[in-house]
Amino acid sequence: MMEHNSIKRTMHYGKGDVLVYRTFVKPLHVQPIPESAFTGTDNVVFALNVKITVWADALLSSFSEGDNTLVVATDSMKNFILRRTADFTGSTVESYLQFMATVFMDKYTHLTGIELSAERIPFDPVLVPSDETPFQESGLVYRHSRNESGVYTFRMERGENGYRIVGQSAKLSNLHLIKVKGSMFAGFVRDEYTTLAESFDRPLYIYLNIGWEYADYGDALLEEAERYVPAEQISDITHTLFHQLNSPSIQKLIYDVGLRILERYPQLGKVWFESNNRTWETIVEQVPGSEGRVYTEPRPPYGFQGFSMTRSDLQAAKRVQEAAAAAESK
Numbered sequence: 001m002m003e004h005n006s007i008k009r010t011m012h013y014g015k016g017d018v019l020v021y022r023t024f025v026k027p028l029h030v031q032p033i034p035e036s037a038f039t040g041t042d043n044v045v046f047a048l049n050v051k052i053t054v055w056a057d058a059l060l061s062s063f064s065e066g067d068n069t070l071v072v073a074t075d076s077m078k079n080f081i082l083r084r085t086a087d088f089t090g091s092t093v094e095s096y097l098q099f100m101a102t103v104f105m106d107k108y109t110h111l112t113g114i115e116l117s118a119e120r121i122p123f124d125p126v127l128v129p130s131d132e133t134p135f136q137e138s139g140l141v142y143r144h145s146r147n148e149s150g151v152y153t154f155r156m157e158r159g160e161n162g163y164r165i166v167g168q169s170a171k172l173s174n175l176h177l178i179k180v181k182g183s184m185f186a187g188f189v190r191d192e193y194t195t196l197a198e199s200f201d202r203p204l205y206i207y208l209n210i211g212w213e214y215a216d217y218g219d220a221l222l223e224e225a226e227r228y229v230p231a232e233q234i235s236d237i238t239h240t241l242f243h244q245l246n247s248p249s250i251q252k253l254i255y256d257v258g259l260r261i262l263e264r265y266p267q268l269g270k271v272w273f274e275s276n277n278r279t280w281e282t283i284v285e286q287v288p289g290s291e292g293r294v295y296t297e298p299r300p301p302y303g304f305q306g307f308s309m310t311r312s313d314l315q316a317a318k319r320v321q322e323a324a325a326a327a328e329s330k
């Protein structure tokens with residue numbers, strides 16, 4: 001995935017860590033799903049860490065000869081992004097990246113391509129006492145969250161007839177989840193190298209990155225966001241399945257989460273996972289008189305899993321389920 005989205009061109013330059021904090025962006029409203037209470041955000045704080053990369057054959061002499069006549073200083077790129085953020089009228093990071101890429105390429109016509117990526121820095125609403133309901137969202141005060149965040153990229157090139165979108169991606173990065181009981185890992189290969197005991201109730205701590213791709217990227221950019229897939233719902237689907245399933249392994253857990261994501265969003269063509277096993281190490285099996293235990297941080301090295309699935313995997317899984325249901329009813 002990273003390879004697929006990396007810039008293949010050897011000649012490029014740009015600026016990273018452009019921090020831009022825009023307030024009162026148009027609120028986002030999305031379709032509800034059963035696994036999530038998230039139906040949108042007020043977008044009062046729209047905070048991004050942006051990276052811009054540009055390329056053009058005409059830039060060769062800047063590398064080979066030190067000829068800066070076509071070099072837009074990366075300092076000016078940063079200023080452009082900061083100032084033009086005032087002109088953004090959309091409500092999603094995806095539409096922001098498309099907007100910013102377009103106005104940048106309109107301004108600097110010698111450039112052939114641009115990649116913009118952004119992490120949405122999470123600021124959560126805080127609850128304050130109110131007269132009507134016991135607590136309500138402040139609408140003024142937001143709390144910087146150090147939890148998972150959405151990371152998006154958008155790549156565009158100048159073509160014969162206008163711009164062409166040549167790449168895009170969305171992912172939820174650094175979701176860290178602990179399930180304190182109800183996870184297993186048993187039945188794996190046992191041979192002369194095996195020291196790990198089978199576990200029928202382990203405290204499963206996972207780190208996850210989850211990416212998704214629209215079958216038609218136009219769906220990510222619709223004005224009313226009626227087919228928009230928000231990172232918050234991807235996260236909530238993962239929470240729900242982790243809660244509900246008695247997982248036999250991380251492999252099976254991410255497979256089931258992937259199927260559910262594709263089921264919920266027919267507009268997605270693909271979903272992928274990178275997971276990391278951070279299962280706590282048990283120190284005390286049982287705290288007397290309670291079901292509590294004592295754990296500590298696991299020692300490295302850590303295991304990982306990867307999985308990428310498309311709609312054909314969902315169809316195949318459905319056929320297997322139907323065949324199993326038919327066999328049972330006989």
Ligand SMILES: O=c1[nH]c(=O)c2[nH]c(=O)[nH]c2[nH]1
Nearest residue numbers: 185196248249250251277303
């Ligand atoms: O969910 C897991 N999958 C594995 O492949 C594995 N391997 C391991 O040592 N622990 C685990 N846990």
